[in-house]
Amino acid sequence: MTSIYETDELRWQAVQARDAAADESFLYGVTTTGVFCYPSCPSRAALRKNTCFYSTREQAQTAGLRPCKRCRSDEPPLKVRQRLLVEQACKLIQAASEGIKVEALAEQLGMSRFHLQKLFQQFLGMSPKSYIKAVRARNVDQALASSSTVTDALLSAGYDSSSAYYADGAVRIGMSAHTYRRLGEGLSIRYAFGKSQFGKIVVAASSKGVCCILFGDSQKELSEELTARFRKATLIRDNETMQQLVADAIEGIENPLLAEKLPLDVQGTAFQEKVWTALRQIAPGETASYSQVAAAIGQPTAARAVARACGANPVAVIVPCHRVVGSSGKLTGYRWGVDRKQRLLESEQEQRAEEKASTLVER
Ligand SMILES: [Zn+2]
Known part of the structure; x- marks a missing residue:
């Protein structure tokens, strides 16, 4: 197999060194004891003159030698x-x-x-x-x-x-x-920037739908957060293909009644996905508390986990985590700033009021 033990001199050196690396190359027999061994056998080394070498176990056995019990030379x-x-x-x-x-x-x-x-x-x-x-x-x-x-x-x-x-x-x-x-391993994600009345956004989409909408102060900040979220994806800035989705996203952010038509591809844990789905049941202009959302998904004790899932929401406004407030009605936190949360809610309430008014006029 290996060529480094090709002379008897080299083989003898390997036996003296009890070199286990040589075990797969040859065996040696000791004529005085009638036993054959692997080079690594821990038995006391024989004299050179009483030693012969064999390439295989069969050859040693044919020569009339028997396997050694110590190095189990009848086995590999x-x-x-x-x-x-x-x-x-x-x-x-x-x-x-x-x-x-x-x-x-x-x-x-x-x-x-x-x-x-x-x-x-x-x-x-x-x-x-x-x-x-x-x-x-x-x-x-x-x-x-x-x-x-x-x-x-x-x-x-x-x-x-x-x-x-x-x-x-x-x-x-x-x-x-x-x-x-x-992190989006294996995904190709296209993205483009836009500007809504609530601030600069980046909209990112897989082939199935929008996977991320983030608010940020600059394109640099938005790119960095997007890259961190989808570190394993291939991110492609693509203004042309994304043009319509960005326009629809802005429309959905500014007019929540139009948010539903935006195709989403949002990935999370089963629990997060349940929470995010429940959030979409809260009508624009209304709010729910974390415990109400927890109750709505059948896990009434999970209010804290609901809050965490809201914080992890990757799709700003379209998945309306801003509609979840503390049980006292206090706005508590918002991933993109409490000020922005307040403006979003006020805008929704105004739109709702306008809508009611126009319905009354039509009647
Ligand atoms: Zn042996």
């Missing part, structure tokens, strides 16, 4: 056996649809946890635990690309709850699953 070399064990362990980890524990894995392979640990370090440079995490993380990555919600992806990757993933994910990528997904 130690290194090969170890590699096979590690491979087997990796397969078991990959096949485990649910998370597998290191203890259980070691037991299945008939070795101690310590030994398994040592082999993984030796062959893969990482502990079995790290490998298990890496496999699950990769499974999540693959599942995220194909499933409709993060929760589905986590379940299909063998996490029984998203918190288990977040624990791993925090170590691995320093962010949560939904943030990771929002």
Whole structure:
């Protein structure tokens, strides 16, 4: 196999050095004991004059020698056996649809946890635990690309709850699953800037619809936030294709009754998506409290989580998180400034009043 042990002199050196790297190249027999060994055999080295070399186990056996019990020369070399064990362990980890524990894995392979640990370090440079995490993380990555919600992806990757993933994910990528997904890996996202009466905006869209509308003070600030949100996507500034969507977005921001016609492609966790859908049920000019939204999605104790989901809303105004207020009616916070929230709500209330008035006139 390898050519570095091609002379008996080199082979003899390997035997004296108990060089495990030579185990896959040749075996040596000791004529005085009638035993053949791998070069790495820990037995006391024989004298050079009593030693002969063989390329295969069969050749040694044909020469009338018997396998050594210490280096188990009737089996593949130690290194090969170890590699096979590690491979087997990796397969078991990959096949485990649910998370597998290191203890259980070691037991299945008939070795101690310590030994398994040592082999993984030796062959893969990482502990079995790290490998298990890496496999699950990769499974999540693959599942995220194909499933409709993060929760589905986590379940299909063998996490029984998203918190288990977040624990791993925090170590691995320093962010949560939904943030990771929002980075837009594999997506082409087109964007363009615009100006509404409530401030400068950037509108970004996938092939399915608008995925992001942000307010900001400058194009530079807006580009930076967009890039941070979709770090893994291909971002294409495209004024021409986006022209209509930007116009529709501005129209929807300034006249909420027209917001519904804007196609959306908003990605979040299952919970966030539920909250964002509920927000769209709050009519323009009206407000709801965080606990009312929590009750509306059937999780009355989740008011704080609702507030967080509002803060994570990627589509300003069209997903009307500005219509959610504190239970006292106080405006509390807004991702794009409480002042802006107030102006948005006032404008909606005025429009509503005008509409009522015009309806009365028509009658
Ligand atoms: Zn031996």
